[in-house]
Amino acid sequence: MKMTRVYLDHAAATPLLPEAREAMVPFLDGEFGNPASIHARGEKPRAAVKDAREKVAGLVGARPEGIIFTASASESNNHALKGLAAGRAGHIIVSAIEHVSVLEPARTLAKAGFELTELPVDGEGRVRPESLTAAIRPDTVLVSVMHANNEVGAVQDIAELARVAHEREVPFHSDGTAAVGRLPVDLGALGVDVYSFAAQSVYGPKGAAALYIRPGTRIRPLVEGGFQERNRRAGTENVAAIAGFGAAAEVTARRLADWSGEMSRLADRIFTELPSRLDRLVFTGPGTGRLPGHVSVCVEFVEGEAMLLSLDDEGIAAASGSSCTARTLKVSHVLLAMGLPHTLAQTSLVLTLGRDTTDAGVDHLLEKLPPIVIRLRRMSPLYAKLERGEDPYAAAAGAACEDDHSTVEEG
Amino acid sequence: MYSDKVMDHFRNPRHVGAVENPDGVGEVGNPVCGDMMSFSIRVRDGVLKDVRFRTFGCGAAIAVSSMVSEMAIGKTIEEALAMSNADVARELGGLPPNKLHCSNLGADALHAAIRNYLEKQKEA
Numbered sequence: 001m002k003m004t005r006v007y008l009d010h011a012a013a014t015p016l017l018p019e020a021r022e023a024m025v026p027f028l029d030g031e032f033g034n035p036a037s038i039h040a041r042g043e044k045p046r047a048a049v050k051d052a053r054e055k056v057a058g059l060v061g062a063r064p065e066g067i068i069f070t071a072s073a074s075e076s077n078n079h080a081l082k083g084l085a086a087g088r089a090g091h092i093i094v095s096a097i098e099h100v101s102v103l104e105p106a107r108t109l110a111k112a113g114f115e116l117t118e119l120p121v122d123g124e125g126r127v128r129p130e131s132l133t134a135a136i137r138p139d140t141v142l143v144s145v146m147h148a149n150n151e152v153g154a155v156q157d158i159a160e161l162a163r164v165a166h167e168r169e170v171p172f173h174s175d176g177t178a179a180v181g182r183l184p185v186d187l188g189a190l191g192v193d194v195y196s197f198a199a200q201s202v203y204g205p206k207g208a209a210a211l212y213i214r215p216g217t218r219i220r221p222l223v224e225g226g227f228q229e230r231n232r233r234a235g236t237e238n239v240a241a242i243a244g245f246g247a248a249a250e251v252t253a254r255r256l257a258d259w260s261g262e263m264s265r266l267a268d269r270i271f272t273e274l275p276s277r278l279d280r281l282v283f284t285g286p287g288t289g290r291l292p293g294h295v296s297v298c299v300e301f302v303e304g305e306a307m308l309l310s311l312d313d314e315g316i317a318a319a320s321g322s323s324c325t326a327r328t329l330k331v332s333h334v335l336l337a338m339g340l341p342h343t344l345a346q347t348s349l350v351l352t353l354g355r356d357t358t359d360a361g362v363d364h365l366l367e368k369l370p371p372i373v374i375r376l377r378r379m380s381p382l383y384a385k386l387e388r389g390e391d392p393y394a395a396a397a398g399a400a401c402e403d404d405h406s407t408v409e410e411g
Numbered sequence: 412m413y414s415d416k417v418m419d420h421f422r423n424p425r426h427v428g429a430v431e432n433p434d435g436v437g438e439v440g441n442p443v444c445g446d447m448m449s450f451s452i453r454v455r456d457g458v459l460k461d462v463r464f465r466t467f468g469c470g471a472a473i474a475v476s477s478m479v480s481e482m483a484i485g486k487t488i489e490e491a492l493a494m495s496n497a498d499v500a501r502e503l504g505g506l507p508p509n510k511l512h513c514s515n516l517g518a519d520a521l522h523a524a525i526r527n528y529l530e531k532q533k534e535a
Contacts, residue, residue, distance in 0.1 A: 302467075303446075303468050305469035305470055306421070306468065306469055306473060309418075309470045313422065322469075324445050324446075324471075324472075341443075343443055346442060379427050379466060380466070381448070381449035381465035384449075384465055393442060395441055395442065395447070396443045
């Protein structure tokens with residue numbers, strides 16, 4: 001019997017749109033030329049990159065000359081942070097719930113002499129504009145706050161945060177990786193100076209991403225040594241991936257409202273139907289003002305990785321912020337920044353729906369998840385304590401576990 | 412990511428639960444860190460007649476608990492105390508390097524239950 005497969009991890013990777021694939025094929029086959037070449041081989045690749053730039057710009061309400069192509073959203077984020085900080089000194093601000101590709105460059109800059117403020121978020125994962133107002137100093141050189149959070153779905157008031165930064169003449173960057181492809185994005189209205197997003201966000205290929213730079217913004221290149229992308233990003237363009245990005249952006253721009261509406265409806269089914277089948281669920285992130293098709297929930301007394309492995313056995317792909325699912329063995333910094341206790345963060349489950357998600361897929365999840373949770377809870381000493389009327393978390397007080405996880409014995 | 416043996420013990424864990432009126436109990440780990448194991452044992456004539464566990468944790472933690480209980484049943488107290496974390500990981504066909512701490516917890520939890528038994532013997 002063929003296994004039902006339900007993919008609910010679109011934040012990690014998205015299936016390629018057929019239109020994107022079709023746009024890519026010529027550049028994987030005969031049209032191998034370099035867009036910079038003078039000869040005939042350069043013509044079609046050059047035209048493809050130009051065409052893709054227009055489509056990608058159109059998706060986010062930007063002018064084509066504001067878009068440069070990079071290889072990943074991580075590269076775009078590194079470029080934004082390091083490029084804005086280059087040649088300056090002083091203070092930088094990022095939110096505490098940024099993706100690691102913003103947090104790590106920020107911490108690298110801090111090691112190089114910048115002072116770093118990691119802005120706190122409220123219990124729903126939102127950065128309050130007044131906390132940004134309070135954090136900005138006369139020597140602040142950049143602010144970076146993500147448009148929407150990939151783990152808890154919180155959408156930030158970027159227009160207001162950018163306004164606060166600009167009032168003090170500080171450049172503002174936003175990581176739009178989780179937002180693009182789920183929310184309509186108009187960079188003109190948002191007022192940001194620099195914005196990152198990836199082809200993956202719009203069902204395009206891996207290996208292509210974009211960095212929007214508002215004309216006049218002072219930002220240094222990350223990759224030097226070539227005149228590509230108007231001297232802003234050296235290296236021969238990944239023409240096939242960029243062409244796929246363009247085609248995917250065009251389709252997404254046209255279909256976004258339909259897709260988001262359907263994803264929201266399906267996510268709402270999970271929000272309303274799951275609690276009638278399982279108790280002790282704690283939904284995380286905001287109720288309103290969250291990404292369409294994004295469900296984040298803590299399933300008390302069940303560790304995240306055990307849930308993911310069992311879901312995978314049922315053909316369901318999902319994600320978690322538990323420490324056991326992270327290569328670093330650190331629990332989600334996002335959930336901790338929102339004030340969730342470690343004990344709850346270890347039980348997190350993140351479901352990111354996509355344009356390919358169906359009612360049948362949601363039915364499959366709603367059928368399979370509850371018995372998995374019940375099985376794992378029967379195995380959980382925490383749940384046994386709860387049933388005996390004891391405090392399941394009594395042992396949690398004052399616990400320290402960094403050592404447990406860093407002491408790796410050779411087997 | 413995991414060996415077939417780990418996945419088998421994760422999917423079909425042996426000896427889940429708690430021994431009724433146990434001779435010894437041991438609990439190690441912490442929900443804060445993502446792993447917690449609770450073992451209970453029945454001992455007759457110095458031999459582990461029954462070993463049961465409850466575990467909150469990742470796939471490796473559950474598989475390790477299951478394997479520890481399977482390996483321990485029928486062993487003398489001395490033999491069970493000599494069981495090492497490396498023995499458990501080996502029996503499971505290896506664990507990813509960053510999951511070895513789970514196997515450390517497994518033997519520790521069993522040993523804690525045995526020590527609890529030995530202390531009770533001393534008191535009696």
